[in-house]
Amino acid sequence: MARFIFITGGVVSSLGKGLASAALGALLQARGYSVRLRKLDPYLNVDPGTMSPFEHGEVFVTDDGAETDLDLGHYERFTGVPARKTDSVSSGRIYSDVLEKERRGDYLGKTIQVVPHVTNQIKDFISIGEDEVDFMLCEIGGTVGDIEGLPFFEAIRQFAHDKPQGQCIFMHLTLLPYLAASGELKTKPTQHSVKELQSIGIAPDILVCRSEQPIPEKEREKIALFCNVRKQCVVAAYDLKSIYEAPLAYHEQGLDQAVLDAFGISPAPAPKLEVWHDVYDRIHNPEGQVKVAIVGKYTQLEDAYKSIAEALTHGGMANRVKVKIEWVDAELFDNDDATPYLEGFHAILVPGGFGERGTEGKIKAAKFAREKKIPYLGICLGMQMAVIEAARNVAGLEKAGSEEFDHEAGKKRFEPVVYHLKEWVQGNHMVARKADDDKGGTMRLGAYDATLIEGSKVAEVYGSTSIEERHRHRYEVDIKYRDMLEASGLKFSGMSPDGKLPEIVEWEGHPWFIGVQFHPELKSKPFAPHPLFADFVRAAVDTSRLV
Numbered sequence: 001m002a003r004f005i006f007i008t009g010g011v012v013s014s015l016g017k018g019l020a021s022a023a024l025g026a027l028l029q030a031r032g033y034s035v036r037l038r039k040l041d042p043y044l045n046v047d048p049g050t051m052s053p054f055e056h057g058e059v060f061v062t063d064d065g066a067e068t069d070l071d072l073g074h075y076e077r078f079t080g081v082p083a084r085k086t087d088s089v090s091s092g093r094i095y096s097d098v099l100e101k102e103r104r105g106d107y108l109g110k111t112i113q114v115v116p117h118v119t120n121q122i123k124d125f126i127s128i129g130e131d132e133v134d135f136m137l138c139e140i141g142g143t144v145g146d147i148e149g150l151p152f153f154e155a156i157r158q159f160a161h162d163k164p165q166g167q168c169i170f171m172h173l174t175l176l177p178y179l180a181a182s183g184e185l186k187t188k189p190t191q192h193s194v195k196e197l198q199s200i201g202i203a204p205d206i207l208v209c210r211s212e213q214p215i216p217e218k219e220r221e222k223i224a225l226f227c228n229v230r231k232q233c234v235v236a237a238y239d240l241k242s243i244y245e246a247p248l249a250y251h252e253q254g255l256d257q258a259v260l261d262a263f264g265i266s267p268a269p270a271p272k273l274e275v276w277h278d279v280y281d282r283i284h285n286p287e288g289q290v291k292v293a294i295v296g297k298y299t300q301l302e303d304a305y306k307s308i309a310e311a312l313t314h315g316g317m318a319n320r321v322k323v324k325i326e327w328v329d330a331e332l333f334d335n336d337d338a339t340p341y342l343e344g345f346h347a348i349l350v351p352g353g354f355g356e357r358g359t360e361g362k363i364k365a366a367k368f369a370r371e372k373k374i375p376y377l378g379i380c381l382g383m384q385m386a387v388i389e390a391a392r393n394v395a396g397l398e399k400a401g402s403e404e405f406d407h408e409a410g411k412k413r414f415e416p417v418v419y420h421l422k423e424w425v426q427g428n429h430m431v432a433r434k435a436d437d438d439k440g441g442t443m444r445l446g447a448y449d450a451t452l453i454e455g456s457k458v459a460e461v462y463g464s465t466s467i468e469e470r471h472r473h474r475y476e477v478d479i480k481y482r483d484m485l486e487a488s489g490l491k492f493s494g495m496s497p498d499g500k501l502p503e504i505v506e507w508e509g510h511p512w513f514i515g516v517q518f519h520p521e522l523k524s525k526p527f528a529p530h531p532l533f534a535d536f537v538r539a540a541v542d543t544s545r546l547v
């Protein structure tokens with residue numbers, strides 16, 4: 001039966017709870033344990049699928065087709081454990097499940113209340129698959145004291161109470177602000193945050209304290225005494241150059257040892273950290289640098305393309321180079337020449353996106369990369385834009401467009417090279433969607449197989465002709481245009497197994513121009529860079545040698 005670690009945060013948000021959880025997961029794995037990480041989010045959206053990337057960052061998609069919080073991406077990147085639908089839940093999902101049960105009469109006419117009905121629903125969620133792993137790490141989103149977080153805090157308190165003693169521990173992240181004027185680290189906010197937790201019945205076993213300055217022994221003792229934890233359970237978390245240093249840094253500060261001690265596991269197996277030492281070495285000792293442009297729409301908030309940025313970093317690690325990413329807003333050259341914005345980059349990546357804004361700029365970016373022979377990776381919308389560019393500028397279909405934007409009244413440009421997909425095959429069954437279905441959950445989501453053409457660039461890059469990648473889109477390149485586009489040189493080098501849906505396109509005779517309908521970035525790890533990203537960065541290194 002699993003042991004449970006509940007991770008909460010206090011004082012301020014954005015302390016890196018997700019990263020601390022992911023790093024702890026990696027450290028427990030390094031000691032030979034199996035882990036699963038979960039995120040419980042107090043917001044009322046049913047899932048993050050319809051939340052704006054401007055506000056909430058990227059939507060992370062799991063193999064089984066859940067649209068989840070980006071923290072699940074961190075979990076996967078650090079542990080390599082594929083996340084599932086049942087690893088992410090929000091208040092909205094919990095309430096909607098409770099209300100559905102109420103409507104169905106499952107509660108037999110009882111009065112439905114936060115305690116016990118909502119809290120029981122949360123507890124049931126936490127225990128899904130508890131027999132499968134040694135440790136279950138559950139992160140509670142938000143900060144202690146938030147109104148909407150209360151049912152979650154009450155649920156984890158009860159959960160630990162229901163389990164035999166010693167099976168659950170609580171880890172709390174706080175901030176030690178540094179007052180430059182007095183030259184001191186202040187512990188009071190941490191004390192207050194722990195008090196707040198204690199007032200709802202939770203006594204943390206471990207405190208992880210974010211700090212810009214080294215924490216003096218005296219302050220550590222003070223925190224331990226006033227917060228009622230052992231001194232070795234006050235763990236420092238200092239700022240890092242790269243997030244991938246976190247497992248080694250937390251190990252040095254004794255986090256994994258403190259956790260194992262808190263569970264009374266002794267002697268604990270020694271950790272095997274070679275993988276993380278290698279990752280550290282690759283980040284800290286690059287042998288060169290390449291400049292990659294990400295031409296997108298959500299460029300003000302880097303979290304909107306979190307997994308892409310991380311996958312590029314992994315690609316850099318595979319080639320022992322630093323990847324310098326620059327965010328280029330495609331809208332800047334929607335009606336303008338792209339050259340001044342894109343000159344000087346060693347590679348161009350056009351990521352996924354929704355809606356028309358910036359798409360003409362993205363089409364120009366694809367044209368620029370094709371003509372100047374700059375490596376281009378188009379992901380999802382980035383592939384669709386590359387296909388429209390090829391259709392308009394090479395195949396002679398001047399009016400080529402996508403049903404995603406060109407259906408609006410009055411638009412006459414329009415040869416629907418990219419069309420609204422309403423039916424497709426998943427495994428052995430058909431999936432159908434109506435145009436007026438709810439916005440949430442109408443997409444082709446999750447892992448699908450693709451078959452690659454023997455001898456194509458992608459087959460060489462993957463070293464295989466059959467792959468599985470994650471999807472998240474409503475629109476699709478129309479196979480009708482295949483012959484015409486292939487005659488122009490744009491090869492359809494990857495298809496769905498039934499041969500109906502184009503999954504990958506590549507330009508013949510171009511050093512590196514690949515568009516993929518799926519999201520390879522979601523599966524890249526620092527210790528196992530995704531082959532497309534590793535080879536894309538390799539091609540960027542080649543370009544950098546030419547200039």
Ligand code: GLN
Binds near residue numbers: 355382473475
């Ligand atoms: N908007 C496009 C579609 O729905 C692309 C989606 C994406 O890039 N994830 O097909």
